Amino acid sequence: MHARLHSLYRPVQINGLDPRTYYIEHAPSPSLAAYVACYWESGTRDAVKNDQRFEEAGISFAHHPKSTASARVLPDGCTDMLVQYDAEQACFSYSYCGNYTQPFAFPLSPVSPPAGAYTFGVRFFPGGAPFLHGQPLDLFTDRRIPLEDCWPLKWDELQMKMEETVDFAARVQMMDQYLSQMTLHNSCTQADQDLLQNVLYRIFKNKGRTSVQDIATGEVISERQLHRKVTEQVGISPKRLSEIVRFHEVMHGIRESRFTDGVTIAQQYGFYDQAHLIRQFRKFYGDTPLTAIREQQQMLSEKYNLSSVSSVILEV
Secondary structure, eight states, rough: OOOGGGGOOOOOOOOOTTEEEEEEEEEEOOTTTTTTTEEEEEEEETTTOHHHHHHTTTOOOOOOOOOOOOEEOOOOSSSEEEEEEEEEEEEEEEEEOOOSSSSSEEEOOOSSTTTOEEEEEEOOOOTTTTTOSSSGGGGGGOOOEEEGGGGOHHHHHHHHTTTTTTSSHHHHHHHHHHHHTSSSOOOOOOOHHHHHHHHHHHHHHTTOSSOOHHHHHHHHHHHHHHHHHHHHSSOOOOOHHHHHHHHHHHHHHTTOOOSSSSSHHHHHHTTSHHHHHHHHHHHTTTOOOOHHHHHHHHHHHHSSSSSSSSSEEEOO
């Protein structure tokens, strides 16, 4: 996997909407950029409201009780390692999430989340996780399993070091060091790895608008073989991945307030018509494009936790 792919695709997640919580991302070190999209964390704001690192990122913690938008987990072609800290029980849980093919919405709860609770995540780039856990990703599609069931090495070391960390910055540093020490051992052949790299480049470079037939023709492989090889290494088919990539390109446009109506979006991003666009948004957002536009505008105007975007990227 080439690190250059990392710059061609950055998925959007709609988190950090609850005014009682925060959501933040951090880029991996250059040596891991081909495999890790980002480190991220979501938790209760009381734990970080005096954290200078968050203040320097321009994150505000003003309270906005009229907020109604839901947090959403959107299909993005990535898989995630999750570390959840239960502040009430003072315990950690570890899990691994494969590619989800459906979105999840989390309406704001009237009950305040437990003080000090957080979820720390490693978002693996499409096709990146097998280089670390060595298993085909189609085994994990639409599944969340205990991390120890799929993570091959230094499990005790990971637990011990994670539970010694005191803040997001420390967790990022620890995880970056931990993953950097792991031996890359993808079970796929080099030819299949090269194929995936080429396919990802074609999909990302063309914003998900290249047909599966054209990709197969360019790689001199049958569509059936292409489907099987990509699904094994990414967890979803090349057609589904292309749809997801185009969807996230639209979401970036919405985030940047470039659109106010579905007709313009459909025309600019090559959808057959507005009905096609709406079907894609219901599949990957769980609602219509107009709902996405409205929720994004609401998030930016109220500035729940952020200065100008829904997730802050803190570079290494």
